Amino acid sequence: MSYLTSPDAALAADGVSKRYRRGGPDVLDGCGFTVPAGVVCALVGPNGAGKSTLLELAAGLQRPTSGSVTVLGGPPHAGHPKVAYLAQHRPLFTRFTVAETLRLGARLNPGNWDVRLAERIAGPAHFHSKERVGNLSGGERTRIGLALALGKRADLLLLDEPMADLDVLARQELMGLLMAHVADTGTTVVMSSHIISELADTCDHLLLLDEGSTRLCGGIDDVTASHAVVTFAGGPERLAGHTVIESRLVGRGTSALIRPSGAPLPADWEVRTPSLDELVLAHLGTPDTSIPLIKEPAA
Amino acid sequence: MGFDFRIDRRGGIPAYVQIVQQVQQALRLGLLQPGDRLPTARAVVEATALNPNTVLKAYRELESQGLVETRRRHGTFVTGTLGRSSADSPWRAELADVAGRARAAGLERDDLAALFADVLEDLYPSKEPDVVPHQS
Structure with missing residues (x-):
């Protein structure tokens, strides 16, 4: 199978498999996709789908067992000057103070460090703090990790569960800063989340990853628009010809999330576009892995 | 002067439609008037944590409705009004006069509405209906 390759891809994978030990399970299994430059990409999938492994491969901290990963047009490697990575477990030097940690960020990214943004994300109260990182709460550690990642002025931000541990207000504040950063710089973001x-x-x-391979990849508007939630009187046999992602009985009728075949849908069907939640849940609820990858439809 | 958008994540109304509606509402209430400046898209992005494209889409929609105008480097300004002056508009009095005579002549409400729609159709060539999806 071949995938769209774009010269402007920020992150691409081609037939990527990853097995941590010989004879062990494939955490990633023939995973392929392209994330264009300049998008904010949601990396979604159930626990164990391979999201964190994929981000580690892109960050150059792991190597694929087979296949290839491309970041910003080249091979990934740890310490890539244009790639920033927030790991799920927020590895930080626990004996450093917050101020020392951020000075380290500046030192590691000479000439390429946004001290004001790092300070705002860490939180002004923390920035000059003598508190050791090891004494911080999970949410505070996340802030410091995000400050290091965004302070780097990267072209590709890989964020593993960036909003975990954060309270509602901090989520809103930090997401706002992240989105403003995207508006300012056009940086590409790939972030995993359960929410x-x-x-x-x-x-x-x-x-959308499931069991180590790509289930869906594309612009959210395009992907939702290429599906439909339909409700009609009659049984599921009326769905013949369409790709059925999920269907259920509703009284004497049927409600289904489908990928329409292209022919006009019957006039008596009630049709609407699914929300992102509905789409993801329906796809994950379907064991059928033969559903082909969504490609960017021509506009 | 400021304008803080509030985005309701649960109502099912797309975020960009909410921005458009909040500006329309402020115009109807006279809280925004021609010449007033809207916050920059970037400021809205930071305050609402919405994807920048969502905010730009809302601003483009407001522009296409003739309600605001973006001047490079200066910001986005209110240029339109919405229905605020309807109560004291001289046109309202004239329309009321015509409608009153039509009713006296025996026209039903629907007859008059159909006639008015017909006249509007002649005067303002109909636009494509896809410009303003008010609901998802």
């Missing part, structure tokens, strides 16, 4: 409804407002691209 799909939250991603719907911030992301414009979707990469």
Whole structure:
């Protein structure tokens, strides 16, 4: 199978598999996709889908067992000057103070460090703090990790569960700063999360992983528009010809989330576009992995 | 002067439609008037945590409705009004006069509405209906 390759891809994978030990399970299994430059991409999938592994591969911290990963047109490597990565477990030097941690960020990214943004994200109260990172709460550690990632002025931000541990207000504040950063710089963001409804407002691209392979990849508007939630009187046999993602009985009728075949839908069907939540849940509820990848439809 | 948009994440109304509606509402209430400046798209993005494209889409929609105008480097300004002056408009009095005579002559409400729609159709060539999706 071949995938769209764009010279402007920020992140691409081609037939990527990853196995951590010989004879172990494939965490990623023939995973392929392209994330165009300049998008804010939601990386979504159930636990164990391979999201964190994929981000580690893109950050150059792991190597694929087979296949290839491309970041910003080249091979990934740890310490890539234009790639920033927020790891799920927020690895920080626990004995450093917050101020020392941020000075380290500046030192590691000479001439390429946005001290004002890092300070705003860390929180002004923390910035000059003598508190050791090891004593911070999970949410505070996340802020410091995000400050390091965004302070770097990267062209590709890889964020693993960036909003975990944060309270509602901090989420709103930090997402606002992240989106403003995107507006200012056009940087590409790939972020994983379990909270799909939250991603719907911030992301414009979707990469849905399941069991180590790509289920959906594309612009969120395109992907939702290429599906339909239909309700009609009669049984599921009326869905013949369409790709049925999920269907259920509703009284004497049927409600289904489908990928229409292209022919006009019957006039007596009630038709609407699914929300991102509905789409993701329906796809994850379907064991059928033969559903082909959504490609960017011609506008 | 400021304008803080509030985005309701649960109502099911797309965020860009909410921005458009909040500006329309402020115009109807006279809280925004021609010449007033809207916050920059970037400021709205930071305050609402919405994807920048969502905010730009809302601003483009307001522009296409003739309600605001974006001047490069200066910002986005209110240029239109919405229905505020309807109560004291001289046109309202004239229309009321015509409608009153039509009713006296025996026209039903629907007859008059159809006639008015017909006249509007002649005067203002109909636009494509896809410009303003008010609901998802």
